[in-house]
Ligand SMILES: Nc1ncnc2c1ncn2[C@@H]1O[C@H](COP(=O)(O)OP(=O)(O)O)[C@@H](O)[C@H]1O
């Protein structure tokens with residue numbers, strides 16, 4: 001049996017989330033936020049954290065700076081029992097940081113890349129990464145150091161027999177460059193949200209985007225926010241309704257969905273069960289601040305999730 005269920009190589013940083021902001025933020029004025037939360041951020045780390053919280057064995061390679069923000073991020077992910085024995089620390093460098101302004105008109109998200117862009121292919125211990133059933137990759141457009149070699153990495157992992165999932169997340173350049181075409185042939189599960197699916201397929205219509213993208217991957221999963229999610233596997237379409245919750249914070253819902261979906265996928269569950277599990281995890285995340293706060297509360301996890309979705313079959 002491999003050491004891990006899932007390995008991940010990616011970003012590890014905090015989110016600073018400010019809530020209750022005035023609609024306008026005039027320059028040179030002091031504006032006030034009603035609440036704030038400094039919590040684990042970054043898609044890769046949120047997926048890793050929440051997978052582990054759901055009982056999945058996770059190995060995580062990342063690069064941080066030698067600062068307090070990086071240290072806090074590591075502690076959070078270690079608390080969840082994610083293995084970080086292959087973590088790199090850059091002396092004198094700053095760990096990345098995302099600042100999220102939660103406004104009624106929508107979120108504004110600003111990321112300082114810092115060490116996010118510094119993780120490179122040569123940092124990756126391939127022997128460690130292949131000691132798993134599955135590999136997940138997030139934040140394709142932020143991981144600028146790794147991006148040129150993602151196809152090489154995926155090729156090696158596939159060769160070693162792992163299945164692979166990808167969530168690009170947003171592209172800050174909004175260019176959605178074509179290099180993804182070299183990467184998708186290695187991907188078993190592609191996990192964009194609806195907006196990203198349309199951007200990557202370069203069409204406005206979601207159905208057209210699904211048709212287009214599902215030709216490149218065995219399983220396409222599209223996250224639909226408060227509407228749940230859909231999956232396209234060849235000609236087969238599955239839809240899964242959202243789990244009804246009182247949502248207070250959408251930050252990290254998509255990453256939590258990935259964790260819920262993949263926790264079942266690596267257990268060999270059918271696609272419908274993977275979607276239900278993804279919807280549970282996405283909805284669960286929205287009930288507390290940030291992407292991992294709900295998942296840190298073990299009792300709350302046990303109460304919210306059906307026991308069939310949290311108990312690993314082999315435990
Ligand atoms: N208001 C909500 N109620 C219930 N589930 C939600 C809600 N918002 C998000 N989710 C869940 O989280 C998932 C991811 O949310 P979405 O906003 O589509 O992704 P992203 O965070 O990548 O933009 C959805 O597919 C759904 O399962």
Ligand SMILES: [Mg+2]
Pocket residue numbers: 167169170193254255
């Ligand atoms: Mg996302």
